[in-house]
Amino acid sequence: MFNRIAVVGMGYVGLTLAAGLARNGFEVYGVDSSPTVRDSLAQGRVHLYEPGLADALTETLGTSLFIHPDLPAGLDAAIICVSTPVRADTRQPDLTNIAAAAAQIAHQCGPDTLVVVRSTVPVGTSRRTVLPALTAAWGRARLVMAPERTIQGQAMRELAELPQIVGGLDDASRNAGVALFGVLARQVVPVSSLEAAELVKLANNCHTDLIYAYGNEIALLAGAHGVDPLEVVRAANHDYPRPDLARPGFVGGSCLSKDPYLFGASAPAHTPLLVAAARQRNEQLPVQVAETVVGRLRQLRGGTAGATLAVLGWAYKGWPPTDDMRGAAIVPMMPVFQRAGLRVLGHDPLVTDDVIRAHGGDPVSLDKAFSEADAVLVLNDHPDYRALPVTTLLPGTGVRLVYDSWRILDEELVRAAGAHYEGIGYRPAGELV
Structure with a gap:
């Protein structure tokens, strides 16, 4: 059963997902490290262009969507939506934000929190970068990879219309991820692994x-x-x-x-x-x-x-x-x-x-x-x-x-x-x- 959900990262991916979840009855906490982004959202101003997003923010802000600098306690799920850039000089992935989000979740949450990687990452990142931080703190974890696949300009509609892909660390994790995204989307496609x-x-x-x-x-x-x-x-x-x-x-x-x-x-x-x-x-x-x-x-x-x-x-x-x-x-x-x-x-x-x-x-x-x-x-x-x-x-x-x-x-x-x-x-x- 999911009620309290945090979305880490209020960029294109995270903000649209947070608004979509809040519209579907979840209590959602949007977490971002940028004071400018947080202040703008807390005042109801969307800092990026996405049709329908401003309306969703107006409907949910302060009732089912809350903007926070840090993760609150008692979360049922924490979804990582931070950026994963490549370095300009080497074109190698920079996973600093993913590692920081995993560490924050490991510190603030517990083994019953479903952790979802939504950011686009090299294959193996969820297992090699996110999982060790969780298990080091908790001993065990529920971990899911559910990639974002929307197109900018149609993201609010596609959140519900596109099939959601869900791969889990184990069967229990995958089933929990399927249950969570099944509330948001018309179709969920489980796959065998992260x-x-x-x-x-x-x-x-x-x-x-x-x-x-x-x-x-x-x-x-x-x-x-x-x-x-x-x-x-x-x-x-x-x-x-x-x-x-x-x-x-x-x-x-x-x-x-x-x-x-x-x-x-x-x-x-x-x-x-x-x-x-x-x-x-x-x-x-x-x-x-x-x-x-x-x-x-x-x-x-x-x-x-x-x-x-x-x-x-x-x-x-x-x-x-x-x-x-x-x-x-x-x-x-x-x-x-x-x-x-x-x-x-x-x-x-x-x-x-x-x-x-x-x-x-x-x-x-x-x-x-x-x-x-x-x-x-x-x-x-x-x-x-x-x-x-x-x-x-x-x-x-x-x-x-x-x-x-x-x-x-x-x-x-x-x-x-x-x-x-x-x-x-x-x-x-x-x-x-």
Whole structure:
């Protein structure tokens, strides 16, 4: 029987889960080490963008959801939702937060508390890092791995709609985990071990990275032969009963940017060649596009010094909309633009002006982005950009180049306004070589 539950870590994963559990009748304690995050949540302000989350917080805060700096006593379950980054210099997993959460739970709780690892981790982490802290303090433990698999922008809905994977240390742990997540979700899928559940999450995310990398590889090959990659993708997918090819585009976010490295860290006996190659392709793409944009500007203007580039879409994705900058394409692009001497204007429907400034951009309105720019680079496919009024914004400006990464604008309207149009792996026949 579960009543009092703590969720450790109030980021995207933890906060949405805490709100979902609180809505389902549990007494939930959201624990976070950041005073800023705690203060914001305690006042009912959500510090991240997720549709439906603010409403859930309004419904539950102070009645079934409570924000705490530390774990309270008497918990039936403690769920670890802390970040598991990779180190920038080595790309090796940094499990400091996982170890700290396990130590905190071991100190504050007891052997009857069900401990759930929700964070994405290398295979074996629950058993090697979390379990020893618990058994050292208690002698025995109830431990479950139940990976988060929601997508940002749809997390509140997918908490209930997606099957929840549950692997346990033993049968009793797994059964307890199934009972807990069975209240939250329509379907629970038990697996045989902690390791199986850990690998499910990595398998899902690395497969997605592979799919997108292949779409990007096709686009670059198509571009080398003067072929439209979207034509190839559409024709290949048309009524063909095999897995669809992905459209080309940037791959970011906290999960796809790091989980392939967690996958690699899970396989010390061999190198996961496919996953590593896919990650390399997807990481190289933003730099290749940035270099192409700089090269086109140089051709069109005779140089880049003093040129202005408007970048639309700073978040790592546009649909479902998010304000998340982790793994965003603009981050590796900015050094390329800065070396070329470009002034970079920034616009995003959700990313704040302060964040754009912190990444080296000058935040502007859409009107100003077009009126002051020599080139426009569209980096994500937010609905606002899909509906961009090209015929209103572009004519009469000094924009010479529109690089439409997601091919969401009307090419003919862009060209009719006198601008060169280009996309990933695509350049109209007969235009700039």
